[in-house]
Each structure stands twice: as C-alpha cells, then as structure tokens.
Amino acid sequence: EFACKSIAKRKLTTEEDVEDVRREIQIMHHLAGHPNVIQIVGAYEDAVAVHVVMELCAGGELFDRIIQRGHYTERKAAQLARVIVGVVEACHSLGVMHRDLKPENFLFVNQDEEAPLKTIDFGLSVFFRPGETFTDVVGSPYYVAPEVLRKHYGPECDVWSAGVIIYILLSGVPPFWDETEQGIFEQVLKGDLDFASEPWPSISEGAKDLVRRMLVRDPKKRLTAHEVLCHPWVQVDGVAPDKPLDSAVLTRLKQFSAMNKLKKIAIRVIAESLSEEEIAGLKEMFKMIDADNSGQITLEELKNGLE
Secondary structure, eight states: OEEEEEEEEEGOOSSHHHHHHHHHHHHHTTTTTTBBOEEEEEEOOOOSSEEEEEEOSSOOOOHHHHHHHOOOOOHHHHHHHHHHHHHHHHHHTTTTEEOOGGGGGEEEESSSSTOOOOOOOOTOOOOOOOOOBBBOSSSOGGGOHHHHTTBBBTTTHHHHHHHHHHHHHHHHOSSSOOSSHHHHHHHHHHHOOOOTTTGGSOOOOHHHHHHHHHHHHHHHTTTHHHHHHTTTTTTTOOOOOOOOOHHHHHHHHOOOOOOOHHHHHHHHHHHHOOOOHHHHHHHHHHHHHOTTTTTTTTHHHHHHHHH
C-alpha cells in the first residue's frame, strides 16, 4: 500500500506554483534513503493533476501516539528529539532548509511500538547555499523562528522550530502562546521562556539547557543541528532520566493537539465550503463544546470540551 498526494492542476496557476511542486518532488528525491524521511515512489502527471506516490505512514501523528501510549518519560522525549533533529541535520548537510517543522509533519510508519518516525512534508522546503539569506515569511505560528518574522534568515530557523517541538514534548504547551496569531508572533519575538511553571521544576537540567540553547533568538549563537545531536541529553544512553513525566503533560498535549485539529477543520470549511454532512458534524462538535449555548466558545468551554 502507498500514499498518494494529488495536486490539482487548476490550483497551479502561476509558473511559481509549478516550480514549487517540482522543487518539493526534487527535494524528496534528494533526501531519499534517510531512515526518517518519507520515501518517494514516483511522481506522475495526467490531464488534471500531479500525483506524488509515497510510502504509506499509517501509524498516526507524533503527539497522537504519545497520548495513546499514555506512559511517557524524558528519555522517550529525548529519543524523539534525536529523530527530529537528525532529520534537520540531514537536510542541512544536503543543502536543504525545511522551513515548516511541526509535529503534524511527523508520522509513524505503522502501529508497532518501535515503528520509525518520518518527516512527511517538504512543501515549503528550499535548497540553500552557505551564507545565503532568505526573506519570505513561511512556516506555522507556534514554530516560526524570530529571524523568519524579521525576514532575514537561514537554516538556523529549523533548529528553533525543533526546539519549540521539544519544549512541547516536555511540557505539553508551546513556549510562545497567545490568543491571536499576531500575539503569538509578538511572543516569538519578545516573550520570555517559561521554565518556572509546572512541569519544568521537575524536569532535568539537561533538558532545560538544551531547549534554552535551541531557542536563542540570535541565530549565530543558536546550536546547530549537529551540536544538538552531540548534547548529552539527546545522546543515546545520555543523561535524560527514565522517570515518568507528570500526567498533566499528556493532558495538556491532548488539549493542544485537539485544538489544532479543530482549527484545521474550521479553516478547511472556510476555504472549501465543505459538504452539508461534514459541516453538520462540525456543528455538533461546536454545540458539544458550547456548554451554555451562547453561540460562542469560551476558553473554559474549549478546555473542558477537549478533555
């Protein structure tokens, strides 16, 4: 069995759109053979679409698997960090900048306990030359690096995004958070890193040291992907403790993940005006969360609804 991503030609209106698809396919071929990068089988074109055939990853998203398993330690988080940053290092060594690292872009190959984790989406990736700077703002709000928002960046932005993922893997919440997208960007640019709130006091110094060094705002002072992999907390049999993380981390991770899924569907509704049945399902979901039938969801209702 394979997975197939079909891109409708009617959506490829400019030469640039066509070039983007071409580049995505090229980058997947370029990274082929890495154990944690999805394998491309081939790309085919017919009258109406471009079809990219890839290996099937049926083991679910990164966060879903963690929530499902229910038992979770720093050592496990370190193992996942090793895979994520390993992909970043491989990309950078081959002259590729990913630019959209986020948990949804990591899937497990199957349901097995030891199934490999793979990066599946290179839609925003580009080739870069050493010292080259980029100015187009791309990525996802929680994970975007400050220098990307300032429109002057290079491959270091991927290390920042990986650092955000590791912060969430350890605490269940993103380091830079706000109610609005604009607010998130302001936090990314200026907000303080919170290591005082739960569960941070009980998390090892090694983990905090690593995250701190990955989330340095000056890209020149930030660790490189290779340096992250050499950090004692990330190393195989390194200093990451094997004691379970607080169960509240899993609860928060579940809420954060569910909120993002709800957001995603809502955006699709706006973008595609979905079928009646699909919208009906969303209405039900909304009504369930909207406890006092006010037609608006408060933060409390959202929290309760996502539990």
